[in-house]
Amino acid sequence: MKSNLQRLSQQKMFLYRATMRVGNLWCQEEETEGSVVSFEVAGSSIPPSTHPSLQEAGDGLCVAAPLCCALCRHNSTAVAVVWRKMDDDDDDVPQLSSHTLAALQEFYLEQQQREGMKTSQGFNQYSVGSIEEDWQLSQFWYSEETASCLASEAIVAAGKGGRIACVSAPSVYQKLKEQDGTDFSVCILEYDRRFSVYGEEFIFYDYNNPLNLPEHLLPHSFDIVVADPPYLSEECLQKTAETIKYLTKGKILLCTGAIMEEQAAKHLGVKICKFIPKHSRNLANEFRCYVNYASGLD
Known part of the structure; x- marks a missing residue:
């Protein structure tokens, strides 16, 4: 995720929407006019969210950090950070709120902990979650x-x-x-x-x-x-x-x-x-x- 954020900043983009999905609730941090073209999860593009306020039009890019996934059969928990190109005369730098940054950090900490467990001597290959959800x-x-x-x-x-x-x-x-x-x-x-x-x-x-x-x-x-x-x-x-x-x-x-x-x-x-x-x-x-x-x- 760090490289993605750096890449987006270097391409002179601004924050369009930072959204957290918890169950069936959407909590929007901030919003401006714009649109979403695609999500990028772990380097793979996937279709835009089915959330009605996110329309498929215009030019933009969304970087999503899924705690689970909001786009599959159960519409589960996810954190999504959405960006689009900023105007040439706009020098603002993309910024995320402390709430969104904390959620992203928690997600990647969980990932690191799971990877660490897999290499530990006491790792149980049959434990639920030993193979991560896809x-x-x-x-x-x-x-x-x-x-x-x-x-x-x-x-x-x-x-x-x-x-x-x-x-x-x-x-x-x-x-x-x-x-x-x-x-x-x-x-x-x-x-x-x-x-x-x-x-x-x-x-x-x-x-x-x-x-x-x-x-x-x-x-x-x-x-x-x-x-x-x-x-x-x-x-x-x-x-x-x-x-x-x-x-x-x-x-x-x-x-x-x-x-x-x-x-x-x-x-x-x-x-x-x-x-x-x-x-x-x-x-x-x-x-x-x-x-x-x-x-x-x-």
Whole structure:
């Protein structure tokens, strides 16, 4: 981020907007007329924010420092600093408020701490968050409490010697691997190949090809399937449902948005639970669990 800010200053630009997104709240520090062309996150350009006050027009550049990401499926927390070119006769230097600078510093401190943990001797490769969320893949990890609860539910539902499949639910898989796995086995079906570090238990999975699975994954060979489709769309849910129904002997534990309740019932015959899952970041969209069996989540 430092090099980006230096580069922007050298190109004679001025502060257009500094915005902090917390859940579904936008807190604007200052604003003037102007427009946004693109965000730059870790050197990659992404489309402008869907926030209605940020229009896609004119010439400008936005540098975003995501605490999570405001542009993915759950519209989570992010800090965004937006700049545009200043007039030739304007000699003002870009300045950020102490509030925004503190937020940026906190974000990068967290990053440094996570990197330090990965190189420490006591690093646990199965801890939730050991592989960082990737906003480009719409990844948002569960809180420790939620991951533990869902893992425990899956173990009970699978029964002694049971088989558990985690479809696009890596934080549940990680929490299961922290348990005493002598009474169950588990695999992870995931698009993100970073999870291939988990060896033979990792199975590459693309919901766009729901039945493109390895031959050794026989139909109806898992006692329970825990799934968290990556996007809140009926198309994504329907295709993921094909995979779930192929793998499970019967039991399904689905985690998705509350707005998907009708579609979840339609495609998987599941009902909403009283238990409300939480994520490590505050999410704007209400999230729920759905099952098709008598569970401990009610």
